[in-house]
Amino acid sequence: MTSPQDTEETLRLAAQGFDLLFANDLEAAVDVFATEGQDNSPFHLMGLGVCAFLKAALGMEPELMEDAVKCLTLAEQGARKCMKLAKSSTPSHRFQSGIEWEVLHTDTIVLLGLTHALSESYKGYLQCFPGLSSSAHSKFNKLFKTLYPNGLDAYATPSQATPAASRRPSERSLQYVKATPTIPVRTSGFFARWTGLGAVTPMPVLGTITNPTNGPVEELILSGAAFGYGLFNLVFVLSMLALTNTEWIRRIGHWTTCTVTYRNVVGFLGYSHDRQLALKALAVSAARTDVHAVFAGLVLMTYYGVLLLASGYQADEKHIIDQYRGIVRRVSQRYPKGSLWILNKAKVQRMIGDPEGAIVTLQGGLRGDRQKSFPQADALLAFELAWTLFQCRRYEESAQMFMDVTKMNNWSHATYHFLAAGCYISIGQSDKAQSLLDALSQIMDKRRGRNMPTEVFIKKKLAFYKQKHARRGGDPNRFAESMKISPAEAWNTHAHADKETALAHIEELAAFTPPVDMQTEYMTFPLSTYQPENLLDLDTPDELAVRSLILGILHRTLGDYTGARKLFHDALKHYQNVDVNSWVGGMTHFELAVLDMKEGEWRSAGLIEEDPAEDDTVLEVWRRAIKSAKDTLAHAHGLCTRETDLSSRLDSRIVMLREEIDVKMRQLGIFDM
Numbered sequence: 001m002t003s004p005q006d007t008e009e010t011l012r013l014a015a016q017g018f019d020l021l022f023a024n025d026l027e028a029a030v031d032v033f034a035t036e037g038q039d040n041s042p043f044h045l046m047g048l049g050v051c052a053f054l055k056a057a058l059g060m061e062p063e064l065m066e067d068a069v070k071c072l073t074l075a076e077q078g079a080r081k082c083m084k085l086a087k088s089s090t091p092s093h094r095f096q097s098g099i100e101w102e103v104l105h106t107d108t109i110v111l112l113g114l115t116h117a118l119s120e121s122y123k124g125y126l127q128c129f130p131g132l133s134s135s136a137h138s139k140f141n142k143l144f145k146t147l148y149p150n151g152l153d154a155y156a157t158p159s160q161a162t163p164a165a166s167r168r169p170s171e172r173s174l175q176y177v178k179a180t181p182t183i184p185v186r187t188s189g190f191f192a193r194w195t196g197l198g199a200v201t202p203m204p205v206l207g208t209i210t211n212p213t214n215g216p217v218e219e220l221i222l223s224g225a226a227f228g229y230g231l232f233n234l235v236f237v238l239s240m241l242a243l244t245n246t247e248w249i250r251r252i253g254h255w256t257t258c259t260v261t262y263r264n265v266v267g268f269l270g271y272s273h274d275r276q277l278a279l280k281a282l283a284v285s286a287a288r289t290d291v292h293a294v295f296a297g298l299v300l301m302t303y304y305g306v307l308l309l310a311s312g313y314q315a316d317e318k319h320i321i322d323q324y325r326g327i328v329r330r331v332s333q334r335y336p337k338g339s340l341w342i343l344n345k346a347k348v349q350r351m352i353g354d355p356e357g358a359i360v361t362l363q364g365g366l367r368g369d370r371q372k373s374f375p376q377a378d379a380l381l382a383f384e385l386a387w388t389l390f391q392c393r394r395y396e397e398s399a400q401m402f403m404d405v406t407k408m409n410n411w412s413h414a415t416y417h418f419l420a421a422g423c424y425i426s427i428g429q430s431d432k433a434q435s436l437l438d439a440l441s442q443i444m445d446k447r448r449g450r451n452m453p454t455e456v457f458i459k460k461k462l463a464f465y466k467q468k469h470a471r472r473g474g475d476p477n478r479f480a481e482s483m484k485i486s487p488a489e490a491w492n493t494h495a496h497a498d499k500e501t502a503l504a505h506i507e508e509l510a511a512f513t514p515p516v517d518m519q520t521e522y523m524t525f526p527l528s529t530y531q532p533e534n535l536l537d538l539d540t541p542d543e544l545a546v547r548s549l550i551l552g553i554l555h556r557t558l559g560d561y562t563g564a565r566k567l568f569h570d571a572l573k574h575y576q577n578v579d580v581n582s583w584v585g586g587m588t589h590f591e592l593a594v595l596d597m598k599e600g601e602w603r604s605a606g607l608i609e610e611d612p613a614e615d616d617t618v619l620e621v622w623r624r625a626i627k628s629a630k631d632t633l634a635h636a637h638g639l640c641t642r643e644t645d646l647s648s649r650l651d652s653r654i655v656m657l658r659e660e661i662d663v664k665m666r667q668l669g670i671f672d673m
Contacts, residue, residue, distance in 0.1 A: 007100065008092060011216055014043035018050075018291045022335040026051060027373040042082060042104055045075035049108075053115055059376035060411035068115045076108035093218045094206060095147075100217050103224035106139050107292075110232055137232070144229040144281070147207075147222055154208045157283035158297070158326035159319075207288075216290060223288035227296045230281035233274075234303065275659060279303075286327050294334075297327040301344040308351045311656035312495060312594030313601075315664035324348055339365055339377035343384055350388055353498060358388050379408035390423065390488065393501060399423035399432075414443045415454045418461075422488030425480065434480040437462065457645045460580045461487055464542065472535055484512055484537045485546055490583070490646075494553045502554045509547050512537040516548070518570065520555055520563030542581040545574035549588050556591070561599045568592050583645045589636035590653055593629040597661065600625025622668055629661055630673070 017032035033047035049071035056064035079101050086098030093100070148155075207213050207222040285296035304324040307314065314320055325348050332341045342365035349358035362385040366378065386401035402420040406413045417436045424433035440462065444455055451459075469479035497505065506522050513536045516523060538544055552567035568588050575585040603625070604618045637654055640647045665673065 005092070008215070008217055010038065010041050010043050011220065013038065014041065014047055015216070015291060017044070017047045018294070019335075021047075021051060021054075021374075022294055022331075022338050022340075024335075024338050024370070024374045024377065026055070040078060042075045042078035042101070042108075045071050045078060046104065046107060046111075049075055049111065049115075053111060055376050056115075057118055058380060059409045061409070062118055065115050065118060069112065072108050072112045072115060076105060076112060079105040079108055091217075093215065093221065095218065095221055099143075099146075100221050102139070102143065103221055103228065106143060106228045107224060109139070110228055140229045140232045143225040147225045148205075148281075150205060152226075152277070152280050152284050154205070154210075155284040156209060156287045157280070157323065158287050158330050159283075159322040160326075213288075219288055219290045220292065223285045223290045223292040223296070226281045226285035226288075227292040227299075230278045230283075230285060230296065231299055233278035234282065234299070276663070283323060283327075286330070294331055297331050298340060300324070300327055301340075301347075305344065305347045305351075307656055307660075308347075309493060309495075310653045311660055312493075312591065312653070313597040313657060313660055315660045315667060321348070321352060324351075337370060339374060339381055343377070343380050346381075346384060346388070350391070351496060353496065355388050355392050355496075355498070359385065359392070362388065375408055379405055382408055386419070387492075390419075390492065391497065391501065393426075393504060395423040395426045396429075412452050412454055414440050414458055415452075417443060418458050419488045419491070421480070422486040425483050426486040426488075430478070430480040430483075433483070434478060437480055438477075453646060453648065457490075460645065464580045468540065472539075485509070485543060485550075489546070489550055494550065495557060497554065497557055499558060502558050505554050506551060509551055512547065514538065514544075516551070516570075518563075518566050520566065521560040522555060522558060522563065523551075540579065541574040541577035542579055542584075545571045545578055545584045545588075546581060548574065549584060549591065552588075552595075553591055556595050556598060559602075561595060561602065564595055565592070568595065581645075582643060583647070583650065586636045586639035586644060586647075586650050589632050589639065590650060590657070593632040593636065593657060596625050596629035596632060597657075597664070600629075619668065619670075622664075623670065623673070626661060626665060626670065626673060629657075633658060633661075 013035070014033070017029045020026075020032060021029035030048065030051050033044045033051065035044070038044040049068050052064065052068035052071060056062060056068060083098045083101035083105055086101055089097055091097045091100075205211065206218065213219045213222060279300070282296045282300050286293050286300055301324065304320050308317070308320060308324070324344075328341060328344045328348055331338075332345060335341055342361060346358040346361040346365075349355070349361060362381050365381045366385065382401055382405045386398050386405065389395075389398035389401060399420040402416045402423070406416050417440055421433040421436040424430070424436070440458065444451070444459070465483050466476065466479045469482040470476060472482060474481060494502070494505070503522065510516050510523050513534070519525070538547060548567045548571035552564045552571060555561075555567060556564035568591060571584060571588045575581075575588065578584060600622050604621045607618050607621060633654055636650070640650050640654065644650070665671070
C-alpha cells in the first residue's frame with residue numbers, strides 16, 4: 001500500500017500539474033497527470049478528470065464530458081481503496097488515519113455529480129441524483145463537523161487576513177459550538193501501539209492562525225473539507241432549484257413526478273440550509289494554499305460575478321466586492337498569466353465602474369505572445385471583452401469580438417452571429433447586419449439534436465422582423481432595415497452602465513418614433529418628432545414594451561426611481577399585447593422588484609442622515625420595500641412559464657434576488673414576512 005511519504009510525494013507531483021493548469025498551460029498539465037508510473041494515482045486521475053471537465057464546461061461542449069466521467073470514476077475508485085487501506089496505518093499528519101483519502105473521495109463525488117449534471121442529458125441528470133441523495137450529503141457534513149467543530153469564525157478569508165464577522169451570524173455555526181470542541185487525533189506513541197488501543201486524545205483545533213497546519217497533507221485535508229462542504233451546499237442545491245425549469249423535464253412529460261422527486265431531494269438535503277455558511281466555508285478554503293484553495297476561489301469568483309451581474313440588488317454589495325477582489329488578487333499573484341484570473345479581474349473592474357480598465361485587462365489577456373494551450377478559457381476572455389465593448393457602446397469592435405469567439409469554441413455560433421448583427425444594427429450598418437442574419441438559418445440547420453433556448457428565441461425574432469418588414473412593404477432580403485432596437489439589448493442588463501453611457505442610451509431610444517409619452521428627469525421633452533407621412537420606427541407593442549423596459553432600467557441606474565417606475569409600468573401596459581417577446585412581462589416585474597429594494601435603500605439612508613434616532617421609521621421603510629419586492633417577484637415567477645423565452649435565465653435571477661432579500665431581512669432583524 002502507499003506509505004505516508006509516497007502520498008506526500010504523489011501529492012507534490014500532482015500539484016505541479018495543477019500549477020500548470022492554473023497558469024494556462026493545459027497541455028503541459030495533462031502531460032504531468034498522465035506521467036508513466038502515476039497512472040493509478042488518484043491525485044493524477046483527478047487531475048486528468050478536472051482538465052477534461054474544464055475543457056467541456058468552459059467550452060460549453062457537454063459531449064466532451066465522457067472523458068471527465070471516465071477519469072473521475074477511476075479516481076473515485078482509487079481514493080476509496082486508499083481510504084480503506086490507510087485506516088490501519090500511522091499517518092504523517094495529526095488527523096485520523098486515512099482522512100486525506102476521504103477528502104479526495106468526496107472531491108470525486110461532487111465533481112462526478114457536476115459532470116453528470118452538465119452533460120445536458122436526461123440520463124446525466126438522473127446519474128447525479130444518487131450522489132446528492134445518499135452518501136455524499138452525510139460525508140460532507142461528517143468531514144466538516146469533524147474538522148471544523150467550532151465553526152469558521154477562527155479562520156481567515158481572502159478579504160480578511162484575520163478572522164472577522166461574516167455578513168450575518170450563522171445559526172449552524174453556533175450549533176457547532178455545542179459539538180465536540182476538539183478534533184480526535186490518533187496518538188502514535190509506544191504505549192498506544194503496545195496496548196493496541198490506538199488512543200484517541202483531544203487536541204486543539206488545527207489550521208487556525210494560532211495553530212497552523214504542518215505540511216501539504218494537513219493543508220489538503222482542511223482546505224478540501226471546507227471546499228467540498230461549501231461547493232456541495234452552494235452549487236448543488238442551487239442547481240437543484242434550477243432543475244424545475246430545465247428543458248429535459250418538460251420534454252419527458254413527467255413534470256409532476258420530477259417536481260415531487262426534486263422537492264423530496266431538496267427536502268432531504270434541507271434547502272433551509274445556510275447559504276452564508278457555505279460561502280464562508282469556500283472563503284476559508286480559498287484563503288489556504290493547496291489546490292482546493294484555487295478551486296474554491298474559482299467557485300466564489302463565478303458565484304459572486306453572476307450575483308453582481310444578474311441579481312440586480314445585493315444586500316451587502318461592499319462585502320461581496322471585497323471578497324471577490326481579495327480572491328482575485330490572491331490567485332492572480334500566484335498565476336498572473338492564467339486566463340481565468342485575468343477574466344475575473346476584468347469582471348471586478350467592470351462591476352466597480354471601470355469598464356475601460358476591464359477592456360485593457362482583457363485585451364492584455366488575449367495578446368498573441370501568451371500561452372495558448374487553454375483555448376476554452378481564452379474564449380471566455382473574448383466573450384467578456386465583446387460584452388464589455390458593447391457596454392461601452394464600442395459596437396463595431398464588439399461585433400468583431402463576438403465573431404472571433406466563433407473561432408474559439410463550438411457553442412452556439414448562431415448566438416454569436418445574432419449578437420454581432422445586433423451591434424451593427426446599433427450603428428446603422430444594416431448591410432453588415434443583414435449578411436450575418438442571412439447566415440443564421442444554415443448555421444442552425446447544421447446543429448444536431450434539440451434546439452438551444454437562445455436559438456429558439458433567435459428564430460422567433462427573425463420571423464418577427466421579417467413580418468414587420470413585409471408589412472411595411474420592404475424588400476424581403478433586407479429585413480434588417482426594420483430592426484431599430486438592437487436584438488442584443490435583450491441580454492444586456494444595463495445595471496452597471498456609467499452615467500455618460502446611460503444618457504447616450506436614453507437619448508438614442510427616446511429618439512425613435514413614436515415619442516415616449518411621458519417626462520422624466522432625463523427625458524424632459526420629446527426627443528423624436530413624428531411626421532404622419534413617415535413610417536414609425538417602432539410600430540408594435542413588442543418593440544414599445546422593450547424600449548420602455550430598457551429605459552426604465554437606465555433611469556434606475558441613474559437614480560431616477562420615479563421615472564423608472566413610470567417606464568416599467570408603461571412596459572407592462574404594452575406587454576399585454578406583445579406577439580413574441582414573452583419574456584418582457586416577467587423581466588419587467590423582476591426589474592420592478594430590484595427598483596423596490598434600491599429605492600428602499602435610498603429612502604432609508606436619507607432618513608438615517610436626517611435623524612439617526614428614527615430607527616422605527618427606517619424599519620417601516622424597509623418593510624414596505626421588501627413586501628412590495630416580494631409581491632412583485634411572485635408576479636415575475638408566475639410569468640416565468642414553459643412558454644416563456646429564456647425562462648431559465650429569468651428564473652435564476654429571481655432565485656438570486658430572493659436570496660438577497662432574505663439576507664437583507666436577517667440583517668434588519670425582520671423575521672415575520
